Amino acid sequence: MAFDQLFQPGTIGSLKIPNRVIKSPNTTATCNPDGTVSQRTVNHYRALGEGGCGLVMVEYTYVDDDASQSIHGQPGASNQTHVSGLGWLADEIRATGARAGLQLVHSGRQRFLGTAPMKSASASSWNVAEMPFGVTPTPLTTDEIAQVVRSFGEAAARVHGAGFDLVEIHAGHGYMITNFLSPHTNDRTDQYGGSAQNRARVLLEIVDSVRAHVPAGFPVSVRLSVTDYEADGIDIEETVALCRMLQEHGVDVIHASGGHHALMEYEVSGWFMPRQPHRWGWEKIKEAVSIPVIGSGSLVTPEIAEEIVTSGSADFVSLGRAMIADPQWANKARTGRQLEIVPCIRCNDGCLDRGLDLKRATGCTVNPQMGEEGRFPLGTAATPKRVAVAGGGPAGLRAAAALHDRGHTVVLFDPGELGGALNHAVGSTVKQDLAGLRAHLVHEVERRGIEVRAVAAGLASLSDGFDHVVLATGAPQRTFDKPVSDVPLVLGPGEISAHRAELEGLRVVVVGGGFQGCESSLRLAEIPGTEVTVLERGTELIRGDEVKYDRMSVPGRMALAGVGVRLGSEAVAVEDKEVRLADGASVPADAVVLALGREPSGSTLESELEHAGVPVVSIGSAAKHGRVLDALHSAYFAARLV
DSSP: OOGGGGOOOETTTTTEESSSSEEEEOOOOOSSSSSSOHHHHHHHHHHHHTTSEEEEEEEEEEOOOOSSSOTTTTOOOGGGGGGHHHHHHHHHTTTTTOOOOOOOOOOOOTTTTTTTEEEEESSSSOOTTTTTTTTTOOOOOHHHHHHHHHHHHHHHHHHHHOOOSSEEEEEEBHHHHHHHHHHOOOOOSSTSSSHHHHHHHHHHHHHHHOOOSTTTOEEEEEEEOOOOOOTOOOOHHHHHHHHHHHHHHTTTTEEEEEEGGGHHHHOOOOOSSSSSSSHOOOOOOOOOSSSOOOESSSSHHHHHHHHHHTTOOSSSEEEHHHHHHHHHHHHHTTTTTTSOOOOOOOOOOOOOOOGGGGSSSOSSSSOOTTTTTTTOOOOSSSSSSEEEEEEOOOHHHHHHHHHHHHEEEEEEEESTTTTTGGGTTTTTTTTTTHHHHHHHHHHHHHHOOOOOSSSSOOOHHHHHSSSSEEEEEOOOOOOSOOOOOSSSEEOOOGGGGGGGHTTOOOEEEEOOOOOHHHHHHHHHHHHHOOOOOOOOSSSSOOOOOOHHHHHHHHHHHHHHHTTTESSOOOEEEEOOOOHHHHOOOOEOSSEEEEOOOBBBOOOHHHHHHHHHTEEEOGGGGGGGGOOOOHHHHHHHHHHTOO
């Protein structure tokens, strides 16, 4: 498929941009503690520019030294000491042929440093579970608002002076400006509260300040949420009216996104959410303004991006996590190599759960080099070897491709269909991101011409002429050690897709309310006519060691999908078309899915190979049960050492 429109030049104000692909301003948290740019920061953004996108937007940058910084490792533009590093960064981006933009922000109530002062429109905060710092917002005084307005303008002047091509004001996602825009977080009674016009006042003053501090014709963007998705929050009619006012005040482009941190599933949509969730809103904005509109939010694939631009839905597309997953996204799309794109699976694990949320830099499940660009290349092996990889799941597929790229001769053993634990995602809309990863990993093995033997690897086969063995045999499904009889279908989670037709119209009971059981219930709920019930013996769904955004949001998505849930319900038998519970109750069942998670592999193959004198390493769940991140990272770093 050609992506002709996606790679046509575009214009924002006076700025000509080589194509319609924009890297959105994702946080990396790679700057120095004082907000100055680090080598890691430069390496990351240079790689994005080299990846072929038209405009690289640098992450949200704080504007003052009072309360605007949001997070550790955040860049600053609050004083002159930041300018030299910002200039370095702008030069590195522009040297790649991309245009360079930078986003300015005041954290408002989303000051994740957890330290005072935290200043916002009002004293409104969110629940202690999400903000466990004991710090609540202090309403900004009118004098403080005036200073913030000046700070945005002064910071914009520094951004222009540093050599950037565009500056963006962050007015979305729950930061300070959104705190004013949304009645959900603004209960002021002065000129900055009440009516929509009053709530928009601070943003319009900031736009005017920025315009006054940069030369005429220097492009100014505003990023905003089409709505915050709160019942008492910003509605689309207010947003559309606001965008008309922004155009009148000299804004050159609207960068449309959605949500805020208290409803994270809309701001950083997970695998369980639809793609392009804010399209309905940005199209209403585009109808109302004559300046360009950038569409943003889970756009993921070149096919989606091309259709958005071709249809006129938006003038540009902005991709964040998709380019964290693969900085070469644009180059690969432009040359028709879309299956070579390493796809974002929207898991929010490497970037958030095991990245920013742990006060680390942003990482990525599918890109082990995220934030460490150029530091850990695969390289070429000094001595080419004959290497066996046992297992064709995500770890084995990734390892096989990486070993091949290092110059080794690789033989991949797997008795079944390549993809392993990823195969359950095929045919499911709710797991389409994971299905995309499977397609990519299989394609990477096939396009390299790696030999695949459709047999299970054993000691004899792995000892026969191989210099090194990589065990990627996964972890077995935990068994149900209770009576099972007289139920037409008893399946494991990986068998659902193969039995979709048979499951139509059935009462399906899922035993197990961990992550595996909950994601299985969403796949089952897609099948026409199914009545799905999840049984969990504990007191909550999805245990605490899973991705917190799944724990926060998946139960709600299950409720929307019509999935029934029974907590404190331990299954003790499956028989006579029902699941019997420990308390004597029973649940009718035409089909049962046993989703009890996985257990340690228990394989002795590694020790047997070691005893036979064969160098061996276990990766993925063969080494330790984990998530997709663990499989792909362990595969990559193990391959580097062979």
